[in-house]
Amino acid sequence: MTKLKSNKAMLAGLVIIAFFVLVACLADLLSPYDPSALGVAYQKPSAEHLLGTNDLGQDIFSEMIYGVRVSLFLGIFSALIVTFVGSTLALIAGYYGGAADRIICALTDIAMAVPSLPLTLLLIAYLKSGVFSLVLAISITAWTGTARILRSRVRQICQLPYIKIEKTLGVKTPVILFRHVLPNLKDILLTRMALSVSGAMMTESGLSFLGLGTYGQKSWGNILHFAFFRNSILRGQVWWYLPPIICICVAVMGFMLVGYYGQQKKD
């Protein structure tokens, strides 16, 4: 706890994340209106509607609150997949080496060479629409960085004497991997995961802004998409387009602070 207090940047990141997680969990309580309920369109911010209303008369503040859920869910779920895939491949490549390592490294290189955004767009066009397709499309190439960094670390750890001794003593591979190697990766894993969440949130926002996000569910990117499409920028409706931009920035910053400064803490 003392260490955490001394790492103010990471603490700030954690506070931001905790805030958004809390908002997501309590969305039903915090939201003054049903975000899909129709009302009087294009209202300016007032005591009744803190951030005004959109083109359908929906309360933008309520949309923002519910938008946390989609953005966080997509970000965290994608990051879990990315971390799982990346760390599994890294463990196999780093521990076994040889052909397995070469194959996984080649696979990683190929995946890294594929431009991720066009591939994501292509997948979204072909996959059945829905949240899980979006998660899959976001995750499909995002695992490469995690896999590459973790593999190097696994190889380092596997060269340590205690791992060699364990191998010599015939300790089973799963025991070595999950008892001794994986725990030594936790800092990098958490760091990469935090960064993956921010990356996935940015991708989701970008896709939703392009109109390729989840339909009918409020997300920050989706709010921004309609704000842009309904010319809110030209009409000076800052209360419509600015809040999602701020929220995306702050939430991403929160995860990045944890990601970068979490690593620093270890160092």
Next chain:
Amino acid sequence: MKRILALTLALLLCIGLFAGCSGETKNNGGTAPTAAPTQQPSGGESAPTAAPTQQPSGGETAPTEAPAPEGPKHVANLIVGTTAANNTFNMTGQKDAFGRMNYNGLTQGNFVYRDENGDLKPYFFESYQISEDGTVLDFTWHEGAIWHDGQPVTADDIVFSFEYMRDVKKVGSLSNLVNIEILGDHAGRLTFSHPDVYYWMNTSVMNTSCVYAKHIWEGVTDYSSVTGPEAAIGCGPFKLVSYDLDSQTSVYEAVPENAFLGEITVDKVTVQSYADQASLMMAMANGECDAYYTYASPIDATLIDSFTGMPDLDLGESPFAGSYQMLFGCSRAPGDDVDFRQAIAYAIDYPTAATTINGEYGRPSNRGVLNPSIKGFDSSIAMLEYDPETAKSMLEAAGYKDVNGDGWREAPDGSAIDLSVIPQYSSNMEVRSRLGETVVASLKAVGVNCHIDEEAISNSEIWEDKVTKEDYDISITFCTSGMSYSTPFRYMLAELREGDSGWHWGSYHSQELKDYYYAMTEAINDEAYLENSKKLQHLADDEMFALTFAWQTSFFPFRTDKIENWGNWKSWGVINSETWFRITAK
């Protein structure tokens, strides 16, 4: 070695950079055939060949160097801004800016056009006469008309055009054309087996019919895939002289021989595509283009407010004949129950839908589907009402009750209801998506469970498959303003008459609907048209198989500082079939 390599690469990059920045032009398209369009890279201003005028670029509308002493002051270069792409230049289609501009007979010799009041007027035809029974059309055409490659338009071309449209292009309104005769030097006769003359003429103004050059199109069956310069050759008042895919510009020059409606008062037309309406409007506000035109797509109401009150900019406001519709899936439960449909008609939040579609200019519609700006509109039909309480009581009375207490109504037989709503797929889905949200929220507010079919909105093929197989409960569609003669009822048909082809998305299988629709479109006089139009509107009111969300106002802006005598046509704007012969420089 590395240093030499790096220096060489840097040098190459610099050369490439300077080459890219060069203002010099070179012709990508090679030597063009006589009068055929040339493709030019960015910045390429084509040298005029026919017009003896100095033509400055940048929207200038200087008078000609030597104007006729008392003639109209010609517009040297009319710059039309559009959001349609400048990629395809093929006479046989309606695609892209080229196809859209040809609704106005720019390069095509359209036989007739619809004027400001919606009346048919001759264009390539010099005159025409329809027999009393509506089966025979006698016509004459303009003597001296030429193709854009310099060849004269002949009687053979006229005969070929009708045969080509009927037999190759399969134009539905010509399916009953049985005889094409040439009666004199510039006169001909069409004979139909059914009274289809009006039907063909009224649908031909939708860029479905024009004169085709026999020497170009004879033997061509896969006409839409022709991409060479010959594909753009028509006999309209303007010929395509160059286009530039990079800058998304196409340039057209006047062809004085094809002055169908009098002297052509525009020497050159430049069609400039913009990425979106916002950038186009900013360009127009800066004087970079003179008028906006994109067929049936007026400037969005949410954008127009930002340009209100600007000097020299007329917003081109007029009532819009296009509209968004909601079609019930009438071939399956619960949409097959007229009581259910009537109840739902009270549940939709029309004021919100109207605002979504057209901002503060949108107004809820009446129950008869048609707009007041459409010929035959029946003002006696009641307005649609947004009254959720009435909707609830009507649903209760019809047996749609929440039996199991889950908050959602069940069908009278106790089965669960979860309506599938499919907004029509479009590259520009925003309004349709918002209407989908409005419908879902409105129905949920009266206890009817429903959802947007996400598959349908992600892919045009899936949407088309579902809509043609009647696999929907509620469909949200759009009818363009150009369809005002056929009316939105065209799309509401569940089946077409024999020989007819084209889009139809309805599921209300009613002989009355089909009979009234074809009796209206094939009417041989206004009386018959109006009578059947009214029957259709009353049928919609009684059976509620479809409804229109809102009546709209359209905006087709234009600049007034350099050009005068614009004619802002309702739903169409200032770029229309008469523009080329009426506007003059100030």
